[in-house]
Amino acid sequence: MSKGLCGQLTFILCCIVVIFSISGQACSSSPEISPTPSLPASSPVSATPTAALTVAPTVQPPMPTAVSGSIEIISSETETDFPSSLTFRVEAESSYKIDSIKLRYKVKKISLAQVATEVEPEFDSDKHVETSWKWDTRKAPLPPGAEIQYQWLIEDSAKRKTQTSWTTLVFHDLRYDWNTLSDANVSLYWYTGSQSFGSQLMNAAQGGLDKLSDDTGAHLEKPVKIYIYGNTDELRDSLVYPSEWTGGVAFVEYGIVAIGIAPENLDWGKRAMVHELAHLVTYQMTNSPYGDIPTWLEEGLSMYAEGDLEERFQSVLTSAISGGTLISVQSLCSSFPADPAGAHLAYAESYSIVDFLIQTYGRDKMFELLNIFKEGSSYDDALMEVYSFNTNGLEADWLKYIGAN
Numbered sequence: 001m002s003k004g005l006c007g008q009l010t011f012i013l014c015c016i017v018v019i020f021s022i023s024g025q026a027c028s029s030s031p032e033i034s035p036t037p038s039l040p041a042s043s044p045v046s047a048t049p050t051a052a053l054t055v056a057p058t059v060q061p062p063m064p065t066a067v068s069g070s071i072e073i074i075s076s077e078t079e080t081d082f083p084s085s086l087t088f089r090v091e092a093e094s095s096y097k098i099d100s101i102k103l104r105y106k107v108k109k110i111s112l113a114q115v116a117t118e119v120e121p122e123f124d125s126d127k128h129v130e131t132s133w134k135w136d137t138r139k140a141p142l143p144p145g146a147e148i149q150y151q152w153l154i155e156d157s158a159k160r161k162t163q164t165s166w167t168t169l170v171f172h173d174l175r176y177d178w179n180t181l182s183d184a185n186v187s188l189y190w191y192t193g194s195q196s197f198g199s200q201l202m203n204a205a206q207g208g209l210d211k212l213s214d215d216t217g218a219h220l221e222k223p224v225k226i227y228i229y230g231n232t233d234e235l236r237d238s239l240v241y242p243s244e245w246t247g248g249v250a251f252v253e254y255g256i257v258a259i260g261i262a263p264e265n266l267d268w269g270k271r272a273m274v275h276e277l278a279h280l281v282t283y284q285m286t287n288s289p290y291g292d293i294p295t296w297l298e299e300g301l302s303m304y305a306e307g308d309l310e311e312r313f314q315s316v317l318t319s320a321i322s323g324g325t326l327i328s329v330q331s332l333c334s335s336f337p338a339d340p341a342g343a344h345l346a347y348a349e350s351y352s353i354v355d356f357l358i359q360t361y362g363r364d365k366m367f368e369l370l371n372i373f374k375e376g377s378s379y380d381d382a383l384m385e386v387y388s389f390n391t392n393g394l395e396a397d398w399l400k401y402i403g404a405n
């Protein structure tokens with residue numbers, strides 16, 4: 001259960017109130033409607049085992065888009081109670097009784113199809129009405145910085161309709177006073193530590209991205225946000241379902257990383273942040289409806305982006321080589337071992353396999369491999385097409401490379 005949320009204070013901060021008049025009729029084209037969105041079952045979240053600008057509400061005034069009728073929207077506002085809920089409120093008036101109010105919203109994700117959800121909050125039909133709808137974001141968790149678009153659709157008993165244009169709001173964690181830095185496609189937010197702390201993290205992020213781009217061709221295609229919480233406890237407090245060991249989380253579909261880094265833990269934090277950031281890059285480079293990529297490649301690229309393999313991983317790898325206890329590459333295609341020793345070895349081997357492919361065959365081949373996965377391919381077919389060996393052939397060549405046989 002969400003242990004990390006116990007004792008969490010509740011902060012409710014109201015965004016804005018917009019007053020304006022609109023009139024008109026509903027748009028004829030509707031976005032695809034689906035049930036309440038949730039994090040997809042396929043692993044959209046990856047985690048690292050473990051360690052000034054005030055973000056202002058970004059609700060934009062809904063603009064009238066309709067052309068006839070006389071329904072007046074008196075106010076539209078949202079209220080963020082991060083990470084628990086998001087409440088939408090509307091107040092409207094008409095010369096006839098208002099008998100239908102719908103809220104339509106969609107969450108911005110990288111996935112190909114933007115899916116909208118429609119809800120009908122309860123209210124008593126009248127000429128002047130107010131209603132609200134509360135989104136329980138504990139049931140469908142949203143990361144900090146997630147962007148939601150919404151609009152109201154209102155109809156009165158004379159069948160006159162009106163709707164607001166799509167308005168974007170950002171699900172900010174308003175409990176903290178965030179500083180921010182932006183560079184190219186990366187926006188970094190933090191609230192603990194100095195300006196130099198933020199700058200060093202941004203430099204590390206850009207360094208990791210440069211290394212990935214230089215050595216593999218993989219790069220960010222869309223902007224990303226990185227939220228640096230003050231420590232791992234405060235990170236876990238921001239997550240609805242934190243794991244005991246969660247130190248950082250990549251919400252790949254949202255292009256968002258959330259991680260806890262205390263200023264005294266900066267060296268660990270740089271590597272962990274770059275690791276999670278690399279997951280966003282890999283997702284953007286390979287995400288497709290046709291399949292996924294082997295775990296050794298996913299995690300190996302993130303380990304590679306961090307820099308040279310850390311001694312603690314190197315020693316685990318060296319011991320496994322000399323002891324003949326390496327995990328097979330085939331096994332590393334799927335979930336990693338849950339036990340810490342096995343997991344450490346899996347990460348170390350993944351780094352080593354990716355390092356072997358890059359050092360031996362170069363940047364362009366790795367870039368080609370990622371592109372083939374984006375187009376959809378089995379693991380063996382993709383390897384065969386680029387390197388002329390399958391997973392077992394990769395293992396044989398890699399073992400030779402590391403002197404394991």
Ligand SMILES: [Zn+2]
Nearest residue numbers: 046047299302
């Ligand atoms: Zn990872």
